[in-house]
Amino acid sequence: MTAEPNDPTRAGTDWTDSGEGKVTLSRNEVETLCSKAARGAGMSWGLAEEAGVAAGWLAARGIDGPAALLTYLQTGVVDCRDRLVIMSDGWSRLEAGLLCPIALGAAISDFAGTDLGPIGPSRVSLGSTAAPILLLPFLAGAARRTGQSVCLDWEGGTAKVGPGEVAPDGVSELLGMQHAEIGVQALSDTNIAHLPQTVCRLDRRVIEALNGFAMKTTVPPSEKSRADAGAGESDND
Amino acid sequence: MGNPDLAQATVVLRRPPSVVMRLARMGSAHPMRLSFLRVLLRRMQSGAWTFDRPVWDVDNKGVGRAVYRAVGPDRTYCLVAFSHDLPDDMRSDRVIATAWDATFALFDGDPTVEDLDRLEQNVPYQEAGRISGRELSLSRANRSVRLFSHVVDRLAKGQQPDAEEMAGVGYLMRTTAVYGSGKFGAADRREIAGREELAAPFQAEMLSVWLTRQFTVDIVEHLAAAKGGAAAVRLDVGLKRGLGVGNSTGLGMAPFLVRHPILLNNWMMTREEALARVRSLTTATEAQVAALKEAAQAAIVNAADWRSEHPIQVSKLADLRGDLERIAAKLDDFPSSDTYPWNALWIWGEETLSEEGQEALLALVLEPHGDLVDGLSDCMSADESAGFTIDGSMTIGGLRSVLRDRYDWALKIDYSVPEEQARFWYVSEEKLEPRLGDRATDDGASLEQPLCTGRLAWELEQSLNGWSDGDLVAAFLLRHPEHRFMVRRAQIADRFPYAEVQDNLISDRMLPIDLMRCKLAFFGATHFDPRSDKWVRISLFQGAPYPLDLSEGVVR
Numbered sequence: 001m002t003a004e005p006n007d008p009t010r011a012g013t014d015w016t017d018s019g020e021g022k023v024t025l026s027r028n029e030v031e032t033l034c035s036k037a038a039r040g041a042g043m044s045w046g047l048a049e050e051a052g053v054a055a056g057w058l059a060a061r062g063i064d065g066p067a068a069l070l071t072y073l074q075t076g077v078v079d080c081r082d083r084l085v086i087m088s089d090g091w092s093r094l095e096a097g098l099l100c101p102i103a104l105g106a107a108i109s110d111f112a113g114t115d116l117g118p119i120g121p122s123r124v125s126l127g128s129t130a131a132p133i134l135l136l137p138f139l140a141g142a143a144r145r146t147g148q149s150v151c152l153d154w155e156g157g158t159a160k161v162g163p164g165e166v167a168p169d170g171v172s173e174l175l176g177m178q179h180a181e182i183g184v185q186a187l188s189d190t191n192i193a194h195l196p197q198t199v200c201r202l203d204r205r206v207i208e209a210l211n212g213f214a215m216k217t218t219v220p221p222s223e224k225s226r227a228d229a230g231a232g233e234s235d236n237d
Numbered sequence: 238m239g240n241p242d243l244a245q246a247t248v249v250l251r252r253p254p255s256v257v258m259r260l261a262r263m264g265s266a267h268p269m270r271l272s273f274l275r276v277l278l279r280r281m282q283s284g285a286w287t288f289d290r291p292v293w294d295v296d297n298k299g300v301g302r303a304v305y306r307a308v309g310p311d312r313t314y315c316l317v318a319f320s321h322d323l324p325d326d327m328r329s330d331r332v333i334a335t336a337w338d339a340t341f342a343l344f345d346g347d348p349t350v351e352d353l354d355r356l357e358q359n360v361p362y363q364e365a366g367r368i369s370g371r372e373l374s375l376s377r378a379n380r381s382v383r384l385f386s387h388v389v390d391r392l393a394k395g396q397q398p399d400a401e402e403m404a405g406v407g408y409l410m411r412t413t414a415v416y417g418s419g420k421f422g423a424a425d426r427r428e429i430a431g432r433e434e435l436a437a438p439f440q441a442e443m444l445s446v447w448l449t450r451q452f453t454v455d456i457v458e459h460l461a462a463a464k465g466g467a468a469a470v471r472l473d474v475g476l477k478r479g480l481g482v483g484n485s486t487g488l489g490m491a492p493f494l495v496r497h498p499i500l501l502n503n504w505m506m507t508r509e510e511a512l513a514r515v516r517s518l519t520t521a522t523e524a525q526v527a528a529l530k531e532a533a534q535a536a537i538v539n540a541a542d543w544r545s546e547h548p549i550q551v552s553k554l555a556d557l558r559g560d561l562e563r564i565a566a567k568l569d570d571f572p573s574s575d576t577y578p579w580n581a582l583w584i585w586g587e588e589t590l591s592e593e594g595q596e597a598l599l600a601l602v603l604e605p606h607g608d609l610v611d612g613l614s615d616c617m618s619a620d621e622s623a624g625f626t627i628d629g630s631m632t633i634g635g636l637r638s639v640l641r642d643r644y645d646w647a648l649k650i651d652y653s654v655p656e657e658q659a660r661f662w663y664v665s666e667e668k669l670e671p672r673l674g675d676r677a678t679d680d681g682a683s684l685e686q687p688l689c690t691g692r693l694a695w696e697l698e699q700s701l702n703g704w705s706d707g708d709l710v711a712a713f714l715l716r717h718p719e720h721r722f723m724v725r726r727a728q729i730a731d732r733f734p735y736a737e738v739q740d741n742l743i744s745d746r747m748l749p750i751d752l753m754r755c756k757l758a759f760f761g762a763t764h765f766d767p768r769s770d771k772w773v774r775i776s777l778f779q780g781a782p783y784p785l786d787l788s789e790g791v792v793r
Contacts, residue, residue, distance in 0.1 A: 026370065028419025028426070045687045046714075046721020053625060081716055103718060110629025110711035141626060199370065218666040219674075219681030225665060226333070229488055229672045229771060237382050 022201040030200045031056035033210050034066055040216030041073035043102065050138075051102045057137035059200035063171055065134060067206045071178060072101065072131040073213055080104070086111060091118050091126065098179055099129040105138030108184075112142035119143075119150050123185040132182050133175045136166050139184070149187040154180035160187060165194030250516065251509040255646070258505065260740040264751025265553070265592040269600035270607060271508060272761030276614045277443040278781060280434060284310055288448075288784035290455070292353070297463040298322045299456055302353060305448040307784065309434055314373070314441075315344040316448035317353060319361050320456060328379050330413040330485035332670045337363070337377035338410065339452065343445040345371050345424065363414070363421075364668055370424045373441040376415040378449060381406050381483065388457050388472070393465030397473045404479065404542055407764055407776045409453040411483025415442045430618065438500065438618050439760060443777075450482045450778050451785055481779030484762065488671050488771045491752040492662065495688050495738060498726060500619040502733035504759050507617050508599075509735070511610035515602050516580040518609075521572035528605035530568050536597060537561045539763060547767040549748070553593050560594025564601065624729040627721070629711025633704045636713075636727065640698050643730040646739040647691035648698055658692065659745035661685040673749060673771065689743040693723040 025033070035052025043051060051069060058065025078100040084107065085094050104126065111117045118124040119142060129135070132154065139150045144163035152159045154177065159170040174180075219225070256262065268275070280286075287308045295301035305316040319340045327336045340360045344352065352371065359366030360375065368375055380386075384398075384406040391398040417439070419425040429435045454477055461469045494501045521529075540558050545551060567585060572578035579602055586598040603610055640648065650657050661674045663681045676682050687693060697720045704713055714721050730736045741747065750767045757765060762775035 023367075024369065024422065026419030026422055026425045029422065044718040044721055046723075046725060047718050049625075049722065049725070053622075081718060084715065086712065086715065103715075106627075106718075106721065107711065107715050110627055110714055111709075112629070114630045114709060114711060116709070116711070145626070215666065217664060217684060218669065219663045219672075219684050221665050221667045222680070225672055225674070225679065225681075226667065228674075229331075229665070229670060 022203055023207060025059075025200045025202055025207070027056045027060050027200055030059045030066060030202065033207065033214055034069055036214035036217050037073060037210040038069065038077070038102070038213075040213035042077045047100075047102050047106060050106050051134075054102065054105065054134050054137040056200070057140070058133065059202065060197050061166065061195040062198045062201075063133065063136075063166075063175060063195070064202070064206075065137075066202055066210060068131045068133045068175060070206055070209050070213075072134070074209070075130070075178070078103075078130060086116050088116065091116075091124050093127050097128070099127060101129055101131045101134035104129055105135045108135070109138045109141055112146050117142070117146070119146070119148055119184055119186050121186055123153070123183045125181075125183045127181060128179055129182050130179045132177055132180045133171070135182070136161060136171075136174075140164050140166055149190055149192055151185050151187045152182060153185070154182050160189070160192050162190065162192035162194065165192065167192045168195050171195070251506070251513045254505075254734050254737075255739060257509060258735060258737060258739040260738060260747065260751040262592050262596065263738065263755035264748060265596040266755045266758035267597050267600040268758050268761045268763060269508070269511075270603045270610060271511060271614050271617065272759055273437060273439045273617075274443045274447070274761030274777060274781075276437045277440055277447065279611065280440075281307070281447075281784075282782075282787060284434070286310075286787075288451075288787065290451075290785065293455070293459075295320055295456070295459055297460075299460050299463075302357065303452060303455070304348065304353070305451055305784065306347070307444060307448065312432065312434070313346055314444060315346070315348055316445055316452070317342050317344050317348060317356050317360065318449070318452050319357060320452075321361065323379075325382070328382070330379055330411065332414060332487065332489060332668050334413065335365075336361075337413070338380045339449075339456070340377045341375070341445060341449060341452075342368055342372045343374040343441055343448075345373055345429075367422045369422050370428065372423045373429065373435075374415055374417045374445045375421055375423060376412055376442075376445055376449070378410040378412045378453070378482070379485075380410050381408060385409050385457065389460045389464065392458065392461030392472060393469050395465065395468045395470050397470070397476060400476065403476055405544065406483075407479070407542075407779060408481045408483035409457055410449070411485045411774065412446060412449065413485050414489075415445060415484075417442045430620075436618055437614050438504070443760070446482050446484075446777055447781070448784055450480070450781075451783050453482060454480065454783070477783070478780060481763070481776035481781075484757075484775050484777060486753060486757070486773055486775070488673060488749055490756055491749040491771075492671050492686070492688050494752050494756055495690065495742065497619070497621060498729050498736035499621050499624050499733050501738075502735040503617050503619045505735035506733075507613045510616075511603050511606075511613050512583075512599055514609050515606050516577065516583050518579050518606075519576060521578045525605035526568075526571060529571070529601060530565075532601050532604035533561065533565050533568055536601060537565065543764050543766075545766040547769075549750075549770070550765070550767050556591040556593040557597060560590045561597060563589060564594070564598060624732070625725070627710070627714070627725055628728055629709060629714065631710045631728065632706060633701055633708045633710065633713060634706030636710055636724065637698070637701060637706065639727050639731040640694060643727065643734070643737065644691070644694040644698075647694040647741070650691055650695065650741055650744075652692050652695060656745045657741055658689075658743055660743045660747065662688040662743070676743075687722050689741075690723075690726065690737060691741045692743065694727065696720070697723045697727070 031052040034055035035048050038051035039048035055065040055069045078098050080099045080103050083095050139161040149162045157170045157173050160167040289306050292304035300322050303318045307314045323338045342360045388398045573581050575581035661676050661682045665672050749771045754765050757775050764776040766774045
């Protein structure tokens, strides 16, 4: 057996020639890939970490969060820091336009457990949000910390999220939506069926496209950079 | 005479993070009882693990495959090895290499022939292949050109290799990357973390390297037999025991400690707790004193065999050798009549020895106290997801106070001085290798990685201007998503005091090898040998028993 050389400028598996179909990735790989892709598409480091963890959480439940994240990144990361205002009288929109599901999810997570958290007995409208499937992990985290299950609604549908889990109903409809007018409300029902955990299966083309974004976080090689990283002398001795 | 004031303080004393978490001290770390390969060997020896080599299908050129099996009380693990005939000009230890002398995967259970065939299609290609959730690690090794052919030639002629040559290198092969934790399709850490034998950090990787050490000896003996026929002999048991597995490591290892703050905290705090326990003892038994002296003598021998040509390490080795002599002399009068004799020894060391010597003394004083400290290895792993969720209900006043308490070292630095921002960490397109650039002259600073923790903390603190102490972190982050990364770290550091390296990681004085030495010491590495300020070689398992003859050998 010989070891044929592979391309040293490549990060790993070359997905471009591997044809159609799905590939099993470790959850760690999904998180890392999605986090780097989000950063490569322009998210802050901290939100990019959230994007990676959220996509991994969904993929581990058989929900193609990575594909939804990819679609969102392809349409452009939304800077919504001036679009949402959270005051003692509730959550409201300062300006029109889509909300970033990662930034909104992070805000829901951050405010959960404070007096300003959006999840209460009356419905709070959050407005038009991109890739709303990506909110589910944040809602599940908020539900775990507050012990309060949540109903996420959009025109014509709902999804139920319990502590750390999501019920199957409505998930595939939500997954198909590039954006939606959404709202959240506390659920009195605490006994929520949940999607079982599974291995992460991703479409090769999704991986390839996410990897394209991820590679934007990297610096092209130069002779100097290559030499700087190594031993001062030959390492073949 | 005991000093009551000192005695009172000692009972609870751990060295503070401001002492322990400095690069210069981390870069003086020594392997010790709680190092991960020691944890593995203790388990393998006490847990009645058995080992065999069910597959050895290697031709006369050394090409083929082998399986090394470790059978424990609950589960079996197998190292699957692929041995190659690598042209000399393709041999490189850099991550950007594309072929190796041998490649490995640690399989979870007993592999079938189909599993071996699948792995043979992937493992030799390393990063360019795919493994699965049935595998726990992926690794490769290159021959030491100097030693490998010397040993094969000698054994083939019926002679033993030159002892001096053997000691000068210390290993037949060196690993150049050992990937675990979900890399390239391998099982996620979270899938195996609940297994008792893999709960401590890096146990799968350590097992893989230990079994690899057996392979390195088996392959030289195989090649010697192929070459010399009936004249060939096997490697002398004593020489064999002196061989470790080398490891060659570049910058890729350095960011790990920064990226895993809770894990770093648990390693450091556990080690400091072990030291504090020993310092709090009021007695030193005869057996403990004998074990301490034996460990000191072994350290002197180890330091004498420790070679490096790098000026920094040459100077550190001189410090170490001098300090070990001082320690040995001091032990002539140990234990003293102090109420806390171990603490008295420690205080003497702090007043007398270099950082290199002090950290060596730490490893020595733990050595006689397995009963007291070995159980602490259960505290060294970490569920890092536990630190992920940001507490948005923390007030800005609370965050300010965390920054003052945990990042005072960072807030004092003037980042407008070019020297304090001289470098930047980045990821190269080439196999995603982490690299360190020169901000003034190199391209890529706009793609800087967030490893400049000190500057990030300072920037966060600046951005808090204008916010009231009573405001919520949640509200701040809604307006400042660019600080989310650092707020997460700060909240982790608040709960985990040893989470942050307390030095500027982008200054012109920073030495990446200090981070690497700290991590490698926790692995149990010996003979730390820098080849530049970003590249090192070390040895693992030197002096340890081999899996196929577990009863022989001891580990320091």
